[in-house]
Amino acid sequence: MGEERFELPQGTLDVLLLKALGLEPLHGWAVGERLEQMTGGQVRLGQGTLYPALHRLERKGWIKAKWGVSENNRKAKFYELTRAGRKQLETETAAWRQLASVMGQVLGVAEE
């Protein structure tokens, strides 16, 4: 059965991942799960998208990684936000909110 996959515009993946890690450190699989939760199943990332993105965020210094033990007693690499990452999240969120409001006004999105 074909799944309705939401097309993510460029550059949005980063902010989504940062938000997913906003509460607590998570390992790779858990991040994907949390993102699915948060988007009500509309965004499901495969390994090929998730891990390169995580590594990119790590390189940019917005998240840092630490090895730990997951819920099913398995060694896993946990990621958490750095201070710079938190700042980046705030900045991006504000920017997105503004964009959303502008777009909403212009395109006349009706409240449902």
Next chain:
Amino acid sequence: MLSELWYRLRAVVRRGAMERELEEELRAHAEHAAARGRESREDVERVKEACREERGVWWWETLRQDGRYAWRQMRRRPALAASAVVALALGTGLNLALFRVVWGVMLKPLPYAQPEQLVELWGQWDEKTAAMVGQRTMMPHQKMWEWWEEQAKTLSGVAAYRVWTVTATGPLEPERLDTLLVTPGYFPLLGARPAQGRVFTKEDDRRGAAGTAVVSERFWRRVYGGRPLSGRETLAVDGRMVAVIGVLGRDEEAWKLASEKEVEVYLPLVWNDAERRVTLAFVAGRMRPRVTVQAAQRELAELSRRPEAPRGVRNGVEVRRFGAGNSLVLKQALRALFALAGCVWLIACFSVANLLLAQALARRQELAIRAALGAGRGRLLRQLGLEAGLLAASGTVAGLGLGWVAERLLRVLGPGFAVSWSGDGAATMVTLFACGLAVAATVVVGLLPAWVATSEGAGLNGTRATAGRRAGLWTKALVAGQVGFTAVVLVCAGLLLESFVKLRAVDPGFTRERVVTAALDLPAAMYPKDEDRVKFARGWMERVAALPGVEMAGLTSGVPLGYRFTLGLNLKIPGLEKGAAQVTGRTVAGDYFRTLGLRIKMGRALTAEDAWRKDVAVVNEAYVRRYLKGRPVLGTVLSQEEDTQVIVGVAADFHGTRLQDAAQPEVYLPLGAAPFGHLEVAVRSRLATVAVTEMLRGALREYDPKLALDKTVLLEDLVDEQLEQPRLQAYVVGLFAVVALVLALVGVYGVVAQSVRARTAEIGVRQALGATKGRIVKAVLGQGLVAPLMGLVVGLGGAALGSRYLATLLYGVEPGDGRVYGLCGVALAGASLLSCLLPARAASRVDPARVLREE
């Protein structure tokens, strides 16, 4: 940004660990997915690849790959790699050794605090005197620097200093010391603070002040045992007592503006007032921050035009960057040598470029396949560039080793190359320079072959002919370039060699074998009057002549060659319109003329009996030529201010200051006529120098234990000193020429041999069709010699232009000397012919039958 860089660096260093972590992470993901019942259907390898890309180190990965490939290539052709490395090592090594010297003499920053602010201040002669003396600048006198110090706003300080040799006793055995006489502003100018005690104040520099001295830490340790300064330590200098008031700290070089001398004691400038009426000194100034030399020059020039300026200042002033005028001839020589070393380096690079070009052509197929498989031209160029870079780096490293050896050799051949050989940051600079050379070599050596090999028409579809033809042209051009540069180096070597030979053959005008000289100074405090000095000289002469083993001995105010002590005499010649002339004079006593073997052309020499008279003189031929043309010589009266002398003889010319210079008019006076305090004794003896020195020292100690003898110098060595730089130049450039010749000839041989190899089939066919061996040889020669001969012609032309820069280094040879050019041209042409002959003969021995069978 920085943290990103750091991440990338860590990713490079921890590659292995990161790979394992990634593997682990992806496996964990798969397990988590499985635990939730979701199969992960992704290609793990592609995920890994994507992650690696995100880590931003792909450039490093490709570099490593290319590097490994380049290394394999090198190992596959060891002969090629070895010859490339050797050629580059030779070229680089010479450059590095020379750079070491250039750094020490020309580029190294001066050891003083903020040396770029320091300037030299010089006065200028008026037009007439300048014409007579032969130069514009003059040493400033006291009124002048006091005026500058007072008035100049662009300078934060002015100080005067001069070197003065004294005899020190007191706590020491009598010893000759080089001291620096300085004004109170000297130490503040250099920012020198004493480690103990104080430095000079205006009070110390007054006439009649109690004698004071500042000493170096080394002197303090040597003479006073390094104990703390108590203020009661004294030193006897030229018979006067001085108190040691300060000790300078460790860094001696930073206090010493007169860099050539070992100075351990500093005295106030007023010290030398006893000897001269006018105090002349070198003057240094420090410019205020952000002031330029031109601005200082303008201000001082303007100051000199003011009506209240002291007399000497009004003729003008010259402000120079400190140290700019030092060792001018040496700097010129170094520049020329460096340029020639660069030529040799280029020759080496061209050799390697040719090698790589040939190799690149041979690999055309391989490169075409890679191109077809998707490697862009950029990637291929990078690959070839890396291979070239590997060779260049290896060659440069080998060159560093060779350069180290060459430097040791240089030290042995030319100790007077006046460079501080130790430390001073040279190692870093040389390494940096080596890196620069390696990069440049990569470009020169790699660019051309890479370009040609990856160009259009080099692909599988391009014919061998087109690519081969273009490469062939470049090869010929490179060979021509090699031979051309070799011609330049060869010609320069020839000119310098001939120069040296001619200089060595110059007759200095005196006999130099077995003559030992030693100087001493009679301090004014101990020998204040003329009669005292004459009395001393008489006694000293008697004692020296009486020493065992001494065949002949004489005294003089200064032996020939080098800037020795000579008198400037103002002589009036009655009957001549020219008025007074400044003539160089020497005083002599004892058997001076015979000891030095000076020849007499007319009349007689000054003998031992004449020494204490005041009324006779001997002139040299140059004097006669200049001032006594057409007049009777013997019996002419020379007059100075007080006395007159009668000319009793004419001596043969000898070269005065330098071997290269023509003889100047000179006058010999008896010691009795002008007894100055500086006496040099010349002794001819069969005994060893050490023995003679000991005897002289002993005799002086008996005669006056408060005096000390300077270092003894052999007259022979004085002459040799003059030959040192020309000899070194000739040898070094000779070495360059040999290396260049070998490289170029090997290059020519290689190219012709390669071409013969590539055309073996063609040669075989031609032979089968009836061509004789002779014709084959001629054909190969004809083709092979075109490039070298063209290069030779251009090279000789270039040498003619470039050798003009050598003009100041040459003696007895013109930069355009036809003989040297002709010889070099013939030699190089002949050598090229020989290099082509060997492969040509090999070509003629090709067996046509075998070739045809192989076809």
